[in-house]
Amino acid sequence: xxxxxESGGGLVQPGGSLKLSCAASGFxxxxxxxxxxxxxxxxxxxxxxxxxxxxxxxxxxxxxxVKGRFTIxxxxxxxxxxxxxxxxxxxxxxxxxxxxHQYYYDSSGYYDAFDIWGQGTMVTVSS
Amino acid sequence: xxxxTQSPSSLSASVGDRVxxxxxxxxxxxxxxxxxxxxxxxxxxxxxxxASSLQSGVPSRFSGSGSGTDFTLTISSLQxxxxxxxCCQQSYTTGTFGQGTKVEIx
Numbered sequence: 001x002x003x004x005x006e007s008g009g010g011l012v013q014p015g016g017s018l019k020l021s022c023a024a025s026g027f028x029x030x031x032x033x034x035x036x037x038x039x040x041x042x043x044x045x046x047x048x049x050x051x052x053x054x055x056x057x058x059x060x061x062x063x064x065x066v067k068g069r070f071t072i073x074x075x076x077x078x079x080x081x082x083x084x085x086x087x088x089x090x091x092x093x094x095x096x097x098x099x100x101h102q103y104y105y106d107s108s109g110y111y112d113a114f115d116i117w118g119q120g121t122m123v124t125v126s127s
Numbered sequence: 128x129x130x131x132t133q134s135p136s137s138l139s140a141s142v143g144d145r146v147x148x149x150x151x152x153x154x155x156x157x158x159x160x161x162x163x164x165x166x167x168x169x170x171x172x173x174x175x176x177x178a179s180s181l182q183s184g185v186p187s188r189f190s191g192s193g194s195g196t197d198f199t200l201t202i203s204s205l206q207x208x209x210x211x212x213x214c215c216q217q218s219y220t221t222g223t224f225g226q227g228t229k230v231e232i233x
Binding site: 035037043044045046047061104106108113114115117118119 | 173222
């Protein structure tokens with residue numbers, strides 16, 4: 001079964017750190033770019049960042065709101081992606097999802113979308 | 128940054144109704160537009176990619192159209208399981224999402 005399972009969420013004080021994990025199964029994880037997306041309660045989805053595959057030099061990119069505080073990494077031997085969150089702020093409180101970046105090709109060209117999502121893990125930043 | 132604006136933010140409809148949701152990009156994104164469905168407490172589910180291509184396993188009552196800056200998601204005949212929030216996402220650059228449209232039971 002193709003799936004992503006996040007873990008590591010919890011309650012942390014402002015200024016603290018937390019590391020989320022995203023375990024993949026059922027597909028070739030090593031060849032996939034992986035993204036993190038978050039959703040605050042009652043709000044829309046916000047892209048957090050991504051890590052590309054080894055073939056693309058494990059390149060990372062981040063949203064401006066988390067750049068310099070969050071780090072995405074991966075361990076292809078464990079089929080797992082990680083989101084290290086430092087200097088957490090109350091506004092980082094959200095459900096965090098990992099998702100696979102998939103490419104589609106047809107006669108008009110190529111497109112891409114997030115086709116597999118984990119169930120999400122809740123991060124609460126509060127004193 | 129590319130901004131995505133959806134309308135309406137919510138709508139009420141009945142089973143069997145035709146429902147249309149629009150998404151507008153702040154600049155041209157060609158056809159790099161995806162649609163997701165999200166139910167309460169669940170992860171988003173990909174419905175449409177490339178503005179009009181149906182993801183495998185998604186019912187054919189869902190369709191997408193548009194290019195450039197204006198896009199539409201249409202549900203041809205609303206079913207009970209379709210009551211959810213729908214969200215667009217541009218993949219022209221790293222993916223900005225729209226704020227969502229909640230489809231409620233009338």
